[in-house]
């Protein structure tokens with residue numbers, strides 16, 4: 001089990017809604033309950049494979065960067081914003097890339113806002129895929145209990161922002 005990286009200071013982007021910022025910090029601490037994380041906690045879920053591509057174990061890096069489908073989203077966003085994201089698009093790499101970019105603060109804030117918004121929609125869409133079926137209902141309840149218990153927030157709360 002990976003230990004959370006607690007060395008990164010908490011920060012918030014003022015351009016994104018408060019609840020979206022709430023998503024971001026557990027993400028950096030690797031506490032977003034991906035299928036693999038839930039499995040490591042002994043929570044029985046149907047599969048630990050990525051629900052989007054079914055090709056890889058769903059880790060944080062895969063879910064938000066490494067998944068082929070997610071990579072296509074980053075490519076499109078990069079073309080739109082006119083930036084080249086790092087080849088490793090896991091959350092930690094993206095933050096390091098943002099921190100080391102030599103841009104004006106205004107540009108940095110805007111790109112960061114778009115990055116956070118991208119994470120947000122990847123996260124939301126992933127939940128819709130996982131929980132969009134009747135079979136997913138049981139997992140949703142288990143998942144909700146775990147979220148509220150371990151993480152202090154509820155996915156439905158986040159899903160309707």
Ligand SMILES: [Zn+2]
Nearest residue numbers: 050052053067
């Ligand atoms: Zn995938």
